[in-house]
Amino acid sequence: MYSYSDFDAGFVRARVQQFSGQVARRLDGSLTEDEFRPLRLMNGLYLQLHAYMLRVAIPYGTLSPDQMRQLALIAETWDKGYGHFTTRQNIQFNWPKLQDVPAILAALADVEMHAIQTSGNCVRNVTADHFAGAAADEIEDPRPYAELLRQWSTDHPEFQFLPRKFKIAITGAPNDRAVTRAHDIGLRMHRNAAGEAGFEVMVGGGLGRTPMIAHTTREFLPVADLLPYVEAVLSVYNTLGRRDNKYKARIKITVHETGPVEMTRLIEARFAELRPLFGGADQALLADIRSAFAPPAFRIGPIDAYHAFYTADPTFRSWADTNLAEHRNPDYAILTVSLKAHGETPGDASAAQMRLLADLAEKYGHSDLRISHEQNVILPHVHKSDLPTLHAALMQARLATANIGLISDIIACPGMDYCALATARSIPVAQDIALRFEELKLEHEIGPLKLKISGCINACGHHHVGHIGILGLDRAGVKTTRSPWAVMPPKPPPLVNAPAPVSPTTRSCPPSSVSCAPILPCARPLQRRSSMPTAALVWHPSKPHSIRPKAAKMPLEQPLAPVAERVAELNARYRHHGATAVLERAMTDPQVGRIALVSSFGAESVVLLHLVSVIDRSIPVLVIDTEMLFAETIAYQAEVAARLGLTNVQRVMARRERLNFEDPDGTLHQFSTDACCALRKTEPLEAALGQYDAWITGRKRYQGSARAAVDFFEAEGDLRIKVNPLAHWGREDLEDYMVNNRLPRHPLVAKGYASIGCAPCTTPVKPGEDPRAGRWRGTEKVECGIHFINGRAVRVPKETA
């Protein structure tokens, strides 16, 4: 493996010296915490829930036995005797003391390791396929390229203050074992038609609160162009990436907002500028690095012992079946040592276990150890005849669990047991699930199944990518861990480059994978005034007049209890639930009754429409057409209805004779906005809602003081229930939801309209204004009247508005 040059060694030593001085100055008071914090983060030192935490990089997941022993020594000397391997090929020590950290970093430097760039807005540890250099399907060992990238990115002056952190993953095999599509840059080696090796470059992937699959910006990049191309990507990101909002700062958002086509163009343009500046020094360096990754001298010898044990010993057989992978040398195997013994913490290894693994790697594994993003340790080169001895030795240390790729091989982040960002614990959930399936003895029967657990939406546990993802959330300080979606295909599909199912990131969103499901086109999209109706209700032409919501199809067993009583009960029951649960209940519960959704197709309406469409596309969607709407709104109604496949959109209009009488020339709004709203919105809606027991609205608490106390369920006198599933959503949640589910935006949003009503009474809002400030601007009026209660949906009296 790669050995530090004098330059590398000097550089790392200098950093240790520098950080020792910084710690000393923090302790003597000459540095404040605000000054010290960025310095300690640049050296991988975090302050977590119970203590400091030091994150040490394991570049491309490769460790020598000496390095592993040193990690054991650090764990024993300065920590509590164990370390935690993470999903990004790092090891974390959970209990270091501040004054000991310089000594720990010095001990790491002794074995050519460091914690540089394991935090902060820079290029993080470059991760690689953990089977690199051993896998049977590999084109070329990716680690020399990873090492080249590490050297190039370490302390790169241009990329120390990126908009946000930046993660690169690389695989040398067509089968992706490095989650490349969920990285800022993913590099996947393949061959072109001429048989040359090169990289598919994928940009803008990532999990977290806005999970995105990376876009391929270059199908085939010659290996010699790697550095200039990656530098071009970072350069474009450094220029365009947002620095105003840390939740929108990752390159995935840049790609999303710029568009993959434009992004590709910008990268290629920058690449054309940069390419000539790389004069070949990088290739000379790469050649040197490559020689350090030469394959070991494989042993030639009989493997009869392996076959004999395999036949005779069922425990060994079971372990061999799950924990071995095919090696490029048929006499060898790749052994994955599970750090997921049932009931243990996923990814934790004690100092004794680390030492044993180091010894075994030295004796039986050509002195090579790997750490996988799945939080296991790999001995990549094991001669098959050594496997029985190895198995016996591992058994002694509880390291022979035969569960690789099975349900108890769980990826779990540290969660709220350690992490200051977490919203829930994930370790105990993982422990319980593993123990339960061990008791049932079911996991081998179930077969390959990837279960991932994250304790917060930052998704360190990769919960979006897998067969079952569990996200821990905090709702009102009550412990909740829920599986927002769980898909168990009869046969797990390859996780390689397939668009991974994307699960929700904001509270209780439905899986956005649903939005990728075939969406049936609306039988007949809305047409603006195709025939001018005179009735109060315009029924969708394809629907019989008597269409009723689902819940009403079943005869109710008993008459409904009074509205107020049901509302109180529903609110109590759904206090800790989110929008989806509330909607599902509202749309199916006989207690709620016949239900319709009322939508304005305004700036944010598409969120609720999407949530509803996922549950039932045939729910009646009532649209109030005041005949004063923006043309953009009309077009948008058709677009959204078609996109979501809503099959029962009904336009609600005022009766022609009422309009002729009250507002013959369409100018009523100039004299009395209240009277106009009453005529064109409130009365028609009241008439339309007459046949429903409940209606769904998109009202949210953040939408202004008049709505600050909106609850999930509200009584409209004793007439009907009003359901407000989004009551607790904030603007950010809505934004995220629209981005995550790729929902179309109302065209006027881009023009500064934050809340959209009728054309005469809506103006854009300025930054910082209440989003509804643009409605009825210059008047006291804040609500149109359809949302006021007191017995009936009546026009709001001026003084209470």
Add this chain to the structure above:
Amino acid sequence: MKAPRFTPKVVTANDLLLGDVVYLTADDLWSRQHHQAELIEDEAHAQMRLLHGTAQRQVVVGAYLADARTGPKGPEPVHFREAFRTRGPSNYNHGKQADPSDV
């Protein structure tokens, strides 16, 4: 709308050297024990105490106000996150639950 009643608070932070969880007591010391913290029932006083805690930059890091309530031994945490901070992780007997005097 009527202003909601002030939820009692304690001032909590992490120790600069060890990183472990500490609580501000009424006599201006930092205790490792939640129940020894000063339970602050007045909003203005809470702000003063937080300022006092934040100012001790050579002793603690990241002081903030956490919700608390009265218990038999003294203040008790309200949110489960704060309850975890009084004990330590669930997977090992480490942290305060192992040795309240040390981390």
